[in-house]
Amino acid sequence: xxxxxxxxxxxxxxxxxxxxxxxxxxxxxxxxxxxxxxxxxxxxxxxxxxxxxxxxxxxxxxxxxxxxxxxxxxxxxxxxxxxxxxxxxxxxxxxxxxxxxxxxxxxxxxxxxxxxxxxxxxxxxxxxxxxxxxxxxxxxxxxxxxxxxxxxxxxxxxxxxxxxxxxxxxx
Numbered sequence: 001x002x003x004x005x006x007x008x009x010x011x012x013x014x015x016x017x018x019x020x021x022x023x024x025x026x027x028x029x030x031x032x033x034x035x036x037x038x039x040x041x042x043x044x045x046x047x048x049x050x051x052x053x054x055x056x057x058x059x060x061x062x063x064x065x066x067x068x069x070x071x072x073x074x075x076x077x078x079x080x081x082x083x084x085x086x087x088x089x090x091x092x093x094x095x096x097x098x099x100x101x102x103x104x105x106x107x108x109x110x111x112x113x114x115x116x117x118x119x120x121x122x123x124x125x126x127x128x129x130x131x132x133x134x135x136x137x138x139x140x141x142x143x144x145x146x147x148x149x150x151x152x153x154x155x156x157x158x159x160x161x162x163x164x165x166x167x168x169x170x171x
Contacts, residue, residue, distance in 0.1 A: 031061060034070040040078070052078075056085045 030042045032049060039061035046052055058080065060066055065083030072078060075091025 032072060034072060034078075036070070038066070038070060040066055040070065049074075052085070052088070054085055054088060057083050058085065059083060 030044075030046050030048070030052075032040050032042070032052075034040060040058045041061050042052060042056060042058045045056050058066055066078075066080035067082065068080060070078045070080065077087075077089040078085055079087040079089065
């Protein structure tokens with residue numbers, strides 16, 4: 001092999017390797033899946049969804065040309081005629097829906113704050129009632145112990161006997 005033949009072979013190999021590397025980094029065909037599951041292939045005309053514009057052509061993955069309306073996941077509608085994108089309709093009612101949702105969030109936050117305040121009031125009232133109940137129970141228990149020890153009949157002469165004399169109080 002001569003020097004020239006060797007240089008030619010190396011050059012061809014280098015170019016072939018360079019072409020393969022370029023092919024790896026070449027933009028891939030952009031495909032988008034519509035809401036109905038149809039996969040639209042825009043080929044290498046665009047690299048991102050934002051670059052899609054009217055008058056571009058597309059095919060349906062697996063064969064065929066798109067015809068009619070295709071609703072995209074972002075709410076936009078692509079209208080095709082014989083594979084050519086003829087119109088892009090923006091999502092309808094997004095601004096109204098967003099404002100309505102923001103208002104709903106505000107309303108629900110206010111409702112939650114009111115419910116939390118009411119829950120705090122209720123909890124405070126329940127604790128006060130529990131405290132009163134404990135005090136009442138303590139007072140009644142104390143009174144029963146006193147009556148059990150002293151009895152009701154202190155010799156007033158009416159013949160009443162101590163009904164609590166045999167009462168046992170659990171502690």
